[in-house]
Amino acid sequence: MQTGDGRSSVGVGPVAGGRSTQSSGVKLYMAQDKPHATGRVAAGDLTQRVGVEQIQARGVDVDRLIEKLVDAAGAEFTTYYYYTILRMYLAGQEDYKEICEDARLEDRAHFELITPRIYELGGTLPYDIRTFANRAGCPDAYLPGSSDGQHTLRHPRDIVTSTTPTEILTVLLEAERCAIRTWAEVCDLTFGKDPRTYDMASRILQEEVEHEAWFIELLSRERDGVARPSGHFRRGTPGEAPYSKNGAFYNP
Ligand SMILES: [Fe+2]
Numbered sequence: 573m574q575t576g577d578g579r580s581s582v583g584v585g586p587v588a589g590g591r592s593t594q595s596s597g598v599k600l601y602m603a604q605d606k607p608h609a610t611g612r613v614a615a616g617d618l619t620q621r622v623g624v625e626q627i628q629a630r631g632v633d634v635d636r637l638i639e640k641l642v643d644a645a646g647a648e649f650t651t652y653y654y655y656t657i658l659r660m661y662l663a664g665q666e667d668y669k670e671i672c673e674d675a676r677l678e679d680r681a682h683f684e685l686i687t688p689r690i691y692e693l694g695g696t697l698p699y700d701i702r703t704f705a706n707r708a709g710c711p712d713a714y715l716p717g718s719s720d721g722q723h724t725l726r727h728p729r730d731i732v733t734s735t736t737p738t739e740i741l742t743v744l745l746e747a748e749r750c751a752i753r754t755w756a757e758v759c760d761l762t763f764g765k766d767p768r769t770y771d772m773a774s775r776i777l778q779e780e781v782e783h784e785a786w787f788i789e790l791l792s793r794e795r796d797g798v799a800r801p802s803g804h805f806r807r808g809t810p811g812e813a814p815y816s817k818n819g820a821f822y823n824p
């Protein structure tokens with residue numbers, strides 16, 4: 573029999589507590605040969621997490637990271653809500669609606685991807701959704717013409733009608749830019765120290781960079797009549813999220 577490092581373990585007797593007995597000329601495998609078998613977190617202790625201890629030992633401020641992730645998750649969640657409205661009001665612009673829908677659903681995917689990580693680190697989402705929305709790390713993406721969301725409906729069909737694609741695309745673009753800044757910061761906080769959070773943040777960041785490019789392209793044409801290509805071609809299905817859902821990239 574070969575062990576993982578290629579050394580023979582033939583003739584080594586039953587292992588008890590990490591020790592083995594020796595038979596003719598075979599190297600002893602003692603507990604000290606398994607340096608990761610134990611550590612600072614005591615065996616059976618459920619109040620501590622080795623997954624947290626290890627990233628702390630590498631310099632991550634875990635409490636600060638959790639706070640950043642909750643703020644970032646709040647931004648994704650609220651953006652998903654506001655983009656629902658913004659997409660509706662891109663009325664009559666099917667291409668804009670479709671691209672806004674991809675960005676909207678991918679923000680939901682970002683929320684879904686990062687939220688379990690908050691719990692793995694020992695944190696939680698706020699128990700009140702109002703708290704969650706208020707601490708979102710990006711501004712509310714209000715519908716232009718809605719008086720920063722305070723438009724009062726005198727009756728249920730008294731909707732905003734004075735918004736324009738240029739105004740909406742501007743809100744979308746700036747929301748994406750806030751998201752890029754947010755996830756770039758999380759990447760900085762975790763690079764080389766917390767590969768799991770870094771991987772998630774990096775996947776999200778890649779889609780946010782795409783989203784910014786899409787809205788630059790659309791706003792540039794809509795507002796300025798200038799061609800600024802993003803390299804975009806439509807997702808296979810709405811909100812496909814190839815990076816954050818670990819799917820296939822468009823590469824025909
Ligand atoms: Fe997002």
Ligand SMILES: [Fe+2]
Pocket residue numbers: 675678679748751779780783
């Ligand atoms: Fe986005």
